Amino acid sequence: MIKFSSSLPLCASTRVTVIGAGKVGSTLAQRIAEKNLADVVLLDIVAGMPQGIALDLTQARGLEQHDCQIMGTNDYADTANSDVVVITAGIPRKPGMTRDDLMRTNAQIVVEATQRAIAHSPHAILIVVTNPLDVMTYLAWQASGLKSDRVIGMAGVLDSARFQSFIAMELGVAIKDITTTVLGGHGDLMVPLPRYSTISGVPITEIMDTETIERLIKRTRNGGGEIVELMRTGGAYFAPASATSLMVESILYSQSRVVPACAYLQGEYDLKDIFIGVPCRLGCAGVESIVELNLTEAELSALHISAESVRQNVLQAKEMLAAVANVN
Numbered sequence: 232m233i234k235f236s237s238s239l240p241l242c243a244s245t246r247v248t249v250i251g252a253g254k255v256g257s258t259l260a261q262r263i264a265e266k267n268l269a270d271v272v273l274l275d276i277v278a279g280m281p282q283g284i285a286l287d288l289t290q291a292r293g294l295e296q297h298d299c300q301i302m303g304t305n306d307y308a309d310t311a312n313s314d315v316v317v318i319t320a321g322i323p324r325k326p327g328m329t330r331d332d333l334m335r336t337n338a339q340i341v342v343e344a345t346q347r348a349i350a351h352s353p354h355a356i357l358i359v360v361t362n363p364l365d366v367m368t369y370l371a372w373q374a375s376g377l378k379s380d381r382v383i384g385m386a387g388v389l390d391s392a393r394f395q396s397f398i399a400m401e402l403g404v405a406i407k408d409i410t411t412t413v414l415g416g417h418g419d420l421m422v423p424l425p426r427y428s429t430i431s432g433v434p435i436t437e438i439m440d441t442e443t444i445e446r447l448i449k450r451t452r453n454g455g456g457e458i459v460e461l462m463r464t465g466g467a468y469f470a471p472a473s474a475t476s477l478m479v480e481s482i483l484y485s486q487s488r489v490v491p492a493c494a495y496l497q498g499e500y501d502l503k504d505i506f507i508g509v510p511c512r513l514g515c516a517g518v519e520s521i522v523e524l525n526l527t528e529a530e531l532s533a534l535h536i537s538a539e540s541v542r543q544n545v546l547q548a549k550e551m552l553a554a555v556a557n558v559n
């Protein structure tokens with residue numbers, strides 16, 4: 232008789248931890264596993280919940296034909312030696328709220344989750360998803376003690392994908408022939424760039440009139456809000472999980488994809504000491520380079536207005552965290 236071991240330890244060399252097993256986190260775990268990218272450890276504070284999701288995803292392995300193992304846990308020790316840690320823990324917004332309204336609650340969650348995860352995976356690359364995204368990425372960087380190029384926020388890939396899909400819907404052209412670029416903070420002040428958004432290499436400014444482009448830009452800026460209003464009980468998660476998994480894949484497999492992501496600027500675009508959305512080359516070292524586009528005065532000014540709003544919110548979040556630390 233041939234004997235096989237019945238235990239399935241997480242032993243593959245590539246491991247991604249996803250903190251927060253809610254809508255975005257669990258869908259991301261599914262995407263990573265079903266694309267065969269890495270083993271996944273899914274962690275949440277709710278007892279039993281990440282374990283149940285992991286078991287459910289594991290039972291689909293034979294059907295989806297992948298070899299990745301998925302573990303659910305409430306214990307950070309189980310996340311040890313992860314190559315990538317993704318933070319999705321925190322509350323989503325409800326109709327009528329802005330992402331900035333989540334700052335008070337999510338700042339503490341993100342700081343604690345980052346510290347605990349990085350203590351067990353000091354060589355990981357950290358991707359932040361929790362909102363308000365640019366502020367949370369800054370706080371996570373400070374809490375992690377990691378070099379700034381190893382900390383990245385997910386927003387630009389999603390915002391660009393939304394702009395891309397709205398252009399495809401408007402013109403009826405194949406989505407794979409459309410490339411879009413959205414810079415800036417993940418909020419109402421984000422900066423979609425029509426001059427750098429093309430259909431088979433032709434800028435959309437040569438294909439659509441200004442009024443149509445402005446309408447699509449407005450819809451892109453409100454892309455998350457439109458879904459929150461429709462769903463009433465939370466926000467988007469399919470496209471956010473797809474966007475995050477693209478970043479995870481580029482990092483794990485050193486693909487050097489050039490995509491907009493929230494990265495630390497040290498003089499690029501005349502901005503310093505801020506995390507904000509810019510085109511980045513993502514590979515095994517994290518942000519391998521930041522691409523400086525040649526912006527018009529109006530585009531650069533829009534990016535600076537968005538950055539100023541992020542900067543004010545970071546200051547507010549730091550003051551809030553300091554006040555909480557003094558009370559405790």
Ligand SMILES: NC(=O)C1=CN([C@@H]2O[C@H](COP(=O)(O)OP(=O)(O)OC[C@H]3O[C@@H](n4cnc5c(N)ncnc54)[C@H](O)[C@@H]3O)[C@@H](O)[C@H]2O)C=CC1
Pocket residue numbers: 250251252253254255256274275276277319320321322323324333337340343344359360361362363364385386389417465466467468471
């Ligand atoms: N950057 C982006 O483009 C996007 C950001 N988001 C943000 O991602 C976050 C998560 O969204 P959803 O998954 O829809 O929310 P959700 O409510 O479905 O899931 C959040 C999960 O975090 C867990 N959690 C809370 N505190 C925790 C802690 N201290 N440690 C570990 N887990 C904890 C909760 O138990 C819950 O399971 C929200 O802040 C949302 O606004 C969502 C979509 C896109």
Ligand SMILES: O=C([O-])CC(=O)C(=O)O
Pocket residue numbers: 323324330362389417454455456458459466467471
């Ligand atoms: O809108 C939200 O609150 C979630 C999010 O960031 C998005 O879908 O862009």
